[in-house]
Amino acid sequence: MAKSVTADKRENEKKRLARRAEKQKRKEEKKLAPKANSLDDMIAYVDENGMITSTPPEENIKKEEISLEEIVISTPKKEKEIPVIMRGRVEFFNTSKGFGFIKDLSGTEKYFFHVNNVTGEIAENDIVTFDLERGMKGMNAVNINIENNLEKE
Template identity: 40%
Template sequence: MAETFSKKEKREKKQKKKQDKAQRIEERRLNNDKGKGLDEMMAYVDENGNLTTVPPPTGRKREINVQDIQLGAAPIAPEETRKTGVVSFFSDKGFGFIIDNRTKEKIFFHRNELSQPVAEGDKVSFETERTSRGDNAVRVQKE
């Protein structure tokens, strides 16, 4: 009996798979890292924290003052509580806006926070308070 076309095709595919598998095994065997010397496997860390294959030079070492090492988050400088600005708008309804001299930001204020009456263009000093609608000027005093 003769071999059919599909049987022949299956046999050839099986042989091709065996050859491919043998070839992959041979490649893995040749590229194997086992048996390398200790020097080839070593990695070094330089003074900047980068990995390198070259050992660091032994001669120069930088002295570090322990007090200069900062642990945790950077300290936040306290913000000045009293700010200055100019009244840019004041309504008859009792509210207005101050332009902060340092940040040039418009800050809302209400007449209840005034220690004395103000008009547009007056220089004032104030403190800010965070509300649900943004910053409000409080304890506003005319300068």
Template identity: 45%
Template sequence: MAKSRETFNKKEKEKQRQKKKQEKLDKKEARKSGNDKSTDFEDMIAYVDEFGNITSTPPDPTKKKKEIDAESIEIAVPKDSELEPEDPTRKGKVTFFNGGKGFGFIRDDQTGESVFVHINKCLDSIQEGDKVTYETEKTPKGLSAIDVKLIN
């Protein structure tokens, strides 16, 4: 006997096609009859509550609104005078220094970041492993150490 050429998968796909076709016909009939309530204007309105969430219920007019003094709202950035100036001097350890080429790197004790140092910006001669104090300046290639001094 020959096997049926219809497989389970083919039957399922045909059922899905028939189901979609029937749903499409039902929607078409509903549109023609005019019983579709989703186009009602009241169903399309959405409201925003006091927390910024979208809801379908209108706000309660009896609820008291909060009064906010317009003078208390600050639009500008606060002045820097409120912040205490931080000490520009940092401490660190020289992790690498090439005396022949005249540059190296200092690892900051607080942040742990590496800062480039050039021999022209050193007040004392430094070597790898030395503890130093320094200040930083911003250069096009990143932070650079200046006024590098050895700690005794």
């Protein structure tokens, strides 16, 4: 059977009064709790080790003096790099399009080059000296000079 309407109203009224009483109780407990009455009670200090404490630092502690000349706010200067001149052999050269690849003699790396970066005439199997420069797709050979070699393979 269904509950009567008046019983539901009585239960809702009891719940509402219980919530009101609980709220009043919390309000009174808050009033009775100890308060921080002064600014000194609310201040926290940080000691020389970075720890938070409630005691202020002592005035008679000997402080370490730092001279302004000792403070360095910069990165150390780079020492001048000596440019490394690399040697290689022209592996492939397309004369119609003006590009090719140089294989490093000291390793297995191959570097792209364009005819604009070559001084003089160049052909496949020439021994050359060159510098490296970062390009869009990797390292490129630039400042390419042909060595005077008597044997061409």
